[in-house]
Amino acid sequence: MKYYFILLIPIQLALGQSRYPQDYFINPLDITTVLSGTFGELRNNHFHSGLDIKTQQVEGMKVYAVADGYVSRIKIAHYGYGKALYITHPNGYVSVYAHLQKLEPKLETYLKNIQYERGTYEIELFPQADELIVSQGDIIAFSGNTGSSGGPHLHFEIRDNLERPINPLLFGIDVKDTKPPTIQKFYAYPKDANSFINGKNERTELRLIPRGNANFEVEPLTAYGYIGFGVTTYDQQDLAANKNGVSNITTTVNGIKNFEIDFKRFSFDETSHLNRLVDYEFYKTNRSFVKKLFVEPNNPLSMYKDVIDNGYLKVEDSINNIYKIVVSDFHGNTSTVSVKVKGDKPEEKLQKIIARPYHHFIYANDATTLEDQHVSVYIPDNTFYDDVNLDFRVSGDTLHLHQDVIPLQKNIGINYDISQYQDGDKNKLFVGKITGYRKYINYIPTIKKGDLLTAYTKTLGQFILKADEKAPSVTPVNFQNGKWLSNYRYLKVKISDDLSGIGSYRATVNDKFILMEYDYKTGVLTHDFNDNVVTDTRNELKIIVTDNVGNNTTFEATFFRK
Structure with missing residues (x-):
């Protein structure tokens, strides 16, 4: 050896x-x-x-x-x-x-x-x-x-x-890539209520003007205060049409480097903070990533380098600036955007964006519990990156916990008091998240302790207390009861559950455990007879499938092999 x-x-x-x-x-x-x-x-x-x-x-x-x-x-x-x-x-x-x-x-x-x-x-x-x-x-x-x-x-x-x-x-593992990255969209962001872009205190899309050879300019803009920029961009290699990620983005202000983000290494401990790098609200509403070229508070990503003024551009009245970004792929192909920014202090009468006045203000550094009727939500300290104003309401068994447009750093706990339900119904209850236009209910792992159901989530949105009283379905795919399977390599069964989802399964033949691989994308369980654990001629197959609240179905069939 x-x-x-x-x-x-x-x-x-x-x-x-x-x-x-x-x-x-x-x-x-x-x-x-x-x-x-x-x-x-x-x-x-x-x-x-x-x-x-x-x-x-x-x-x-x-x-x-x-x-x-x-x-x-x-x-x-x-x-x-x-x-x-x-x-x-x-x-x-x-x-x-x-x-x-x-x-x-x-x-x-x-x-x-x-x-x-x-x-x-x-x-x-x-x-x-x-x-x-x-x-x-x-x-x-x-x-x-x-x-x-x-x-x-x-x-x-x-x-x-x-x-x-x-x-x-x-x-040294290489791919062929001679194409520069593609720049799709470009945005400007005010840092605070005293910052303005073209007279407005809101994210502003800026029109890109192609100048050839993957170089762009942006229509001239006026600004005042601290502003940041964001970009949607992707890269393509020579042999594939896939829209992939870029390797590096560097920015300069009047020729002086003030920001760099390099995507060549990271830690799994920081990977979820991607939600702080991107415009999370824009992604959730438009399904497009805008990389913010500035660093906001409580952003622990290690990918940043040489950041000055957190990547923001300070714009003073009547002062002109040139801001430039260079987007690079791994092979050094680049695309650039140049922005001419004219300082122009707006008149006091310009309207600022006013946030909707929700009644639950959360300090990011403090733990908070929100309660209404039979529902409570526990928010640990430092769950949010910033102080936030939340929409929190309960309608029957539906919890409205803002919209999923604010990123979370930690799981929050959702608690339902189910003491008002009949004892026979309590074990069938679970907490689900309502998603999509069709309002699908996605099961969230739910813990029952007495009359309290608790589920943990790392996203805001709508949640509901739901009962699942229907057991999973089990259907043979490539055999029937009593069939000879001597020439078969695989035994296949399809399983599904229409509400809380598949929790577990176990299969035996003649009371002996057999390995079945579960492909959740197709819902198919597959046993490979080459495992050589099914050796008898007559075989009694038994599969027990349990959903996430404990409903179970037992499927039994007989098959024969030589």
């Missing part, structure tokens, strides 16, 4: 240098690297932590170990990364491979033995350093579409020894 002595190099020192090891890692796939997602691009509530490598719209491509090392973690989940494999390398970095279809046969056997031993599909393992040794170029898995993947691809990461993801392109 071959052993590696893992020497964890102080990567913090390496990060301060201009180069990362360029010949250490190979590509994880043996096809041309084409990306559907780039490192650091903006996603819902998080930065993308790796590269999404296209697999030509198919599953089952060979995935290779990018360097020598050992498998240090295996995580199998219905959601998120789906089937994921982690390899620790002698230089201290960790490579991550996610949304896999399956592991290579020896690793798959290792995994399934433990899954059967523990009687569970979802599992997280941390093998010892001498258990699962791999060499650079070994096949370790096959690409897939598991977890929260939107289509077949390989999600690939490189992390340091503190679990901080780093752009894999920094290590």
Whole structure:
């Protein structure tokens, strides 16, 4: 058996240098690297932590170990990364491979033995350093579409020894990109009530004027006070039409640098603060990310560099300024926007924006409890980035907790007193969030303690107390009761629940646990007969499916195999 002595190099020192090891890692796939997602691009509530490598719209491509090392973690989940494999390398970095279809046969056997031993599909393992040794170029898995993947691809990461993801392109893994980033929209923001843009105290879209070669100017504007700017932008590589994230944005005021944000590395602890970087309200109402090129209070992101005056431009009366932004992709292709700003103090009679006078003012630094009728909401201190004025109302069993246009740093607790309900109904109740035009009800994990139901959420909006009295449905997909399945590789069953959602499932054959993989996107449970746990001719299948409030359905069928 071959052993590696893992020497964890102080990567913090390496990060301060201009180069990362360029010949250490190979590509994880043996096809041309084409990306559907780039490192650091903006996603819902998080930065993308790796590269999404296209697999030509198919599953089952060979995935290779990018360097020598050992498998240090295996995580199998219905959601998120789906089937994921982690390899620790002698230089201290960790490579991550996610949304896999399956592991290579020896690793798959290792995994399934433990899954059967523990009687569970979802599992997280941390093998010892001498258990699962791999060499650079070994096949370790096959690409897939598991977890929260939107289509077949390989999600690939490189992390340091503190679990901080780093752009894999920094290590020599390359893609063809000769196109400059695209700049779609440009906005100006007043910092406070004493700041104005074209005589108004509100976010203002500025018309972009193309000047050729990915350079733009903005129609001249007048301003006064401290103003910031925001941009919607994306990048495209040569071989893909996907609209991906950019790598760097730098701004100058009168030729002097006053702001930079670099998307080459971040920490998972800070990723949700993306909601402070972007115009959160604009995103929630327009589904478009505006990156704010200024730093507001309580923004802990480490991506900022060389920030002067928090990135704002100070505009004084009758003084002219030139503001410029340079947007870059990883390969150094750039697009620019130049803005001429004329200082013009507005007349006192100009109307300022007045916020709607809600009755619940929340100080960001203080914990607060809001109560009305049988509902209370607990807001921990520092949940909000700023002091806010909230709309809080209760109508029957519906809670109106403002609109989802203000980002939260922490979960808030929603509590329903259900003492007025009949005892037989209490166990069927849950807290849901009302979403979308059709007002769908999305289950929120709900804890029952006596006559109190508690759910935690990290978004504002409308919530409701709802009863789920209907059990899940279970339907065979590729067999019927009493059927011979000797020539079948897979056994498939579809499960669904129309309200609170699937909570758990368990399948047995002849009272012996069998592994069934759940694809929540299709609602299909799949058992692979190659697991060789179904060995009898006559087999009694039993599947128990339970929803999130405890309603359950038992499906039973007989099948035969030789």
